[in-house]
Amino acid sequence: MALDHRKKEYICKSCGLVIDKGRIDRGPDWRSFSEDDGSQKRVGSPVTNTRHDKGLSTQIGWQNRDANGNTLSSTQKRKMGRLRKWDNRFQTEDSKDRNLKNALGEISRMASALGLSEQIRETASVIYRQCLDQNLLPGRSIEGVATASLYIACRQCNSPRSLEEFYPVSRIVDGESPGDPGVKEFTRTYKYISKELGLKMEPVKPEKYINRFVNRIDPENKEDIANVAKHLISLAREENLHSGKSPTSIAAGAIYSAGLILDNNITQREVADAANASQVTVRNRYKEVAQIYDNLSEAEKKIIKTSPPSAVDI
DNA sequence: ATGGTTTTTACTGCGTC
């Protein structure tokens, strides 16, 4: 655990979870409150947004005629052309602004629901702005792109969350089933924008999930379990047993295996639930890992069981 | 679309408490 002095947040170094926010956020309230509670106006951009155009925007007609239907003089035509242009500009700026505010609000909401750090939140915001600037929104929902931005931000900031972890907090996802249209949009969108923005998305290292999954199970000697599990994963990596498999499954198998090695009574169901996997998958992964472990010499097994966390490069 | 791989679902028997 480490204290980020600049942000005044306690952040778990291994998983990026914000343990405690020691300070109240005194920044502008980044929400636009609805029109009917006028007392809730806050500082910053939301005011201009809510005041500027309450759905009562006007458009300048394209016919170059005055109110009486007469055609305009050429100088008047040019003037109206300029006005049209600027009116249009203000309106599109305004709609972009509204879009952004909506999205950033959602990012913020999801981030605090998941306990993500300020850094991740900011990264997600930057990603979303880039999507907006590069016109990646058409055909996709704001919430979908916002969720995808946050998912990518987590991976960029080296504290990945699985896709499933976003299901309960994202408003595009309605339920848990894989067939959920929101789920499909989510996965499609994150791939699309990471590609369009040219973001490098390295495969997630299973070790990254260990600490959080173990914490969900909350066994007796969780540090030892996590440590051994990480060792097992690096062993599996040397044997190329992890390619093609989902990182969360590898993590789950390693955790269960570590529980057996340390004579801890963790059940397969507990691990499966913590890792959002099935018991069968936990079994299959753990058998492979256990195979490797069994072939080790006693001395090597000792090393794995006793070496401190600092010896593990994760 | 297709084929190969992984994951899930559902069901089974076995041993233990």
Added chain:
DNA sequence: GACGCGGTAAAAACCAT
């Protein structure tokens, strides 16, 4: 009997092509 575990087959989901 309930529970954890192991195995299996078929379906579903996933991924690269």
